[in-house]
Amino acid sequence: MNxxxxxxxxxxxxxxxxxxxxxxxxxxFLSVLAWLVRPPxxxxxxxxxMEFVGVRSIFVVVLTGTFTGMVLALQTYHGFRMFxxxxxxxxxxxxxxxxxxxxxxxALMVTARAGSAMAAELGTMRVTEQIDALxxxxxxxxxxxxxxxxxxxxxxxxxxxxxxDFVGVVGGYFVGVHLLRINSGxxxxxxxxxxxxxxxxxxxxxxxxxxxxxSLIGCYKGFNTTGGAEGVGRATTxxxxxxxxxxxxSDYFLTALMF
Amino acid sequence: MFxxxxxxxxxxxxxxxxxxxxxxxxxxxxxxxxxxxGYLVEVQFxxxxxxxxxxxxxxxxxxxxxxxxxxxxxxxxxxTLRLPREIKLxxxxxxxxxxHGILGDKYxxxxxxxxxxxxxxxxxxxxxxxxxxxxDRLLNQLAAIAEDVKAxxxxxSKVMGGKEGVDTLGAILENTRQLTRNxxxxxxxxxxxxxxxxxxxxxxxxxxxxxxxxxxxxxGQVIDNLKTASKEMEKTFAAxxxxxxxxxxxxxxxxxxxxxxxxxxxxxxxxxSLQEVSDKINSGRGTIGKLVNDEETVxxxxxxxxxxxxxxxxxEQFRTYIGYRGEYLLDKSDAKSYVDLxxxxxxxxxxxxxxxxxxxxxxxxxxxxxxxxxxxxxxxxKQGLLxxxxxxxxxxxxxxxxxIMESSGGVGVDFLTFKxxxxxTFEAFDFSRDRKTHxxxxxxLRIFKNIYLNAGWDDFISDQGNSSPYxxxxxxxxxxxxxxxMGSVPVPK
Numbered sequence: 001m002n003x004x005x006x007x008x009x010x011x012x013x014x015x016x017x018x019x020x021x022x023x024x025x026x027x028x029f030l031s032v033l034a035w036l037v038r039p040p041x042x043x044x045x046x047x048x049x050m051e052f053v054g055v056r057s058i059f060v061v062v063l064t065g066t067f068t069g070m071v072l073a074l075q076t077y078h079g080f081r082m083f084x085x086x087x088x089x090x091x092x093x094x095x096x097x098x099x100x101x102x103x104x105x106x107a108l109m110v111t112a113r114a115g116s117a118m119a120a121e122l123g124t125m126r127v128t129e130q131i132d133a134l135x136x137x138x139x140x141x142x143x144x145x146x147x148x149x150x151x152x153x154x155x156x157x158x159x160x161x162x163x164x165d166f167v168g169v170v171g172g173y174f175v176g177v178h179l180l181r182i183n184s185g186x187x188x189x190x191x192x193x194x195x196x197x198x199x200x201x202x203x204x205x206x207x208x209x210x211x212x213x214x215s216l217i218g219c220y221k222g223f224n225t226t227g228g229a230e231g232v233g234r235a236t237t238x239x240x241x242x243x244x245x246x247x248x249x250s251d252y253f254l255t256a257l258m259f
Numbered sequence: 260m261f262x263x264x265x266x267x268x269x270x271x272x273x274x275x276x277x278x279x280x281x282x283x284x285x286x287x288x289x290x291x292x293x294x295x296x297g298y299l300v301e302v303q304f305x306x307x308x309x310x311x312x313x314x315x316x317x318x319x320x321x322x323x324x325x326x327x328x329x330x331x332x333x334x335x336x337x338x339t340l341r342l343p344r345e346i347k348l349x350x351x352x353x354x355x356x357x358x359h360g361i362l363g364d365k366y367x368x369x370x371x372x373x374x375x376x377x378x379x380x381x382x383x384x385x386x387x388x389x390x391x392x393x394x395d396r397l398l399n400q401l402a403a404i405a406e407d408v409k410a411x412x413x414x415x416s417k418v419m420g421g422k423e424g425v426d427t428l429g430a431i432l433e434n435t436r437q438l439t440r441n442x443x444x445x446x447x448x449x450x451x452x453x454x455x456x457x458x459x460x461x462x463x464x465x466x467x468x469x470x471x472x473x474x475x476x477x478x479g480q481v482i483d484n485l486k487t488a489s490k491e492m493e494k495t496f497a498a499x500x501x502x503x504x505x506x507x508x509x510x511x512x513x514x515x516x517x518x519x520x521x522x523x524x525x526x527x528x529x530x531x532s533l534q535e536v537s538d539k540i541n542s543g544r545g546t547i548g549k550l551v552n553d554e555e556t557v558x559x560x561x562x563x564x565x566x567x568x569x570x571x572x573x574x575e576q577f578r579t580y581i582g583y584r585g586e587y588l589l590d591k592s593d594a595k596s597y598v599d600l601x602x603x604x605x606x607x608x609x610x611x612x613x614x615x616x617x618x619x620x621x622x623x624x625x626x627x628x629x630x631x632x633x634x635x636x637x638x639x640x641k642q643g644l645l646x647x648x649x650x651x652x653x654x655x656x657x658x659x660x661x662x663i664m665e666s667s668g669g670v671g672v673d674f675l676t677f678k679x680x681x682x683x684t685f686e687a688f689d690f691s692r693d694r695k696t697h698x699x700x701x702x703x704l705r706i707f708k709n710i711y712l713n714a715g716w717d718d719f720i721s722d723q724g725n726s727s728p729y730x731x732x733x734x735x736x737x738x739x740x741x742x743x744x745m746g747s748v749p750v751p752k
Binding site for chain 1: 265271275
């Protein structure tokens, strides 16, 4: 009996907690929007974050993108060979990359790289009371710390995604044409025939949205860290897990909405 | 070691991203930019299954446009195609839905028409459509054919199957082989004889033919003459032998004549009076003489004969129509019915006899003043049955008719148009003092062979409240039987 009650109690607490957390995250988002439009807009910290989120992520994004494209080409080749439709490999790779894999994998990589860093950074500042110090200096930490990170993420994610799309297709091309000996002309013709401009742009819109999610959750988790060094570690983990899960969930709904 | 500012790094990265995006967009989005231009044409397919918006439109395998939209119209698929301006389609191009690739992508193929023909304008429709090969229908037909073939092979196998059948077939083949071999041998060994025989036969028939052709007529005549002659002779001989026998015995007139003197005298007298009578007739005396000798008699006879002829012809010309017309008076909630018999004695001339039933009647108001008292009387003419008897003549599109209309004198004009399908009528009758003339106007439209729709306005200037629009239907057909009945009625001349 006690066990059952305990389970109900636990589930109830968990639900309440998550609803509460969702509310707080949304609150933070609103205050970021409010501080975003309030002058002065300082570009320097934004560019610093852009460099951190975008430029420093290029390498890992290119790597994942290329190999995803390559393995996709390899896998779909075996499937399509059953119907002697190898010429569709290129189109499949390009479509998957632009619509799904480009935005999602990029967002996951950036979450792992930059989202975690945001949580750790802000968490450390919180536990070392630097955020309180900012309050004391009459500098709003939301405007000073969170706004640049979110703007940078939202702006940079689409660019990273387009790079990922491109290198993914190039990787697929390499595997398909050079290793699997698919006719290069047909490979490219099918890509240009089947992939539409909308596929690419909808992927980029998704990426921007993912950028918003990962920075918002990273900042929230870091901003609300408690419990010293251990708390920072926990906040970082929670930020990465929650952001990744949210990205994948929202991906489904965005896809359903857009395509 | 020099360091690049983060702005520069970000800027460079953004630039690279933009370039890649632009490149990819141009690669995949080319059509998206170009094909929104151009013009639209329509084409109607019985079945556009599998065809999707944005499917390609090809001429000779070259993509020239895209399918803009697919809509349902009148149970068919109306497909709108977008084509660039520089692609001109002739008016007689043919459109077809075709399949390419193993995935069965459908596209619209346009087969060019005659070069130099007028070009299809934007928004116009491609009239020629090639029927799409429907796989289901094809399979159904194939299945039916297979069924038939199976039946044939089944019965064949029944006939030929089994040991017996095989043996019989073998025997037949063997016999045939022997027969042909023997025949061959015969022909070979007698080749020269056969040839000579054939040659002779040919000559003989040729000669025979010539003789017959040359003497065809004569031979026929000779045979005919012989036949009649022999018949006549036979008769003559028989009669002669009879006569001689009778005369010899003194029987019969001739016998008596020859034997009896008195008889001979009488005969001669009779002959004389006969002579007299014929003389009289000849000179025109007596009734018969007059009849025979008078020219007038002949003329009269001729006339009566030609009159009879004309009468018979008339009967043939006569066309008789029977018609019924019902008119529902909308303001009166009442209906008038007409039954007509129209006898068209000539193409442009007709008699119209008929009855009309007007259950409502016509209202008439009278005011009379006697001893300063004004009496208003309201009368209802309720003649249940009204009569029509009119004469009509047609002048091209107009028909003028007059006579008795609804039991009163009247005239009417009809105007026929659209190959006599539509008739506009104006009638004026009942010219009475108490009320205004009954004017009626309307139209009659033939909808089927014998069925007409009527609409119009009855008594439209009535001051008695008789005015009402009407709608109606009429049935009219030609009656063959009645015509002959009319033809057989004795007509006094």
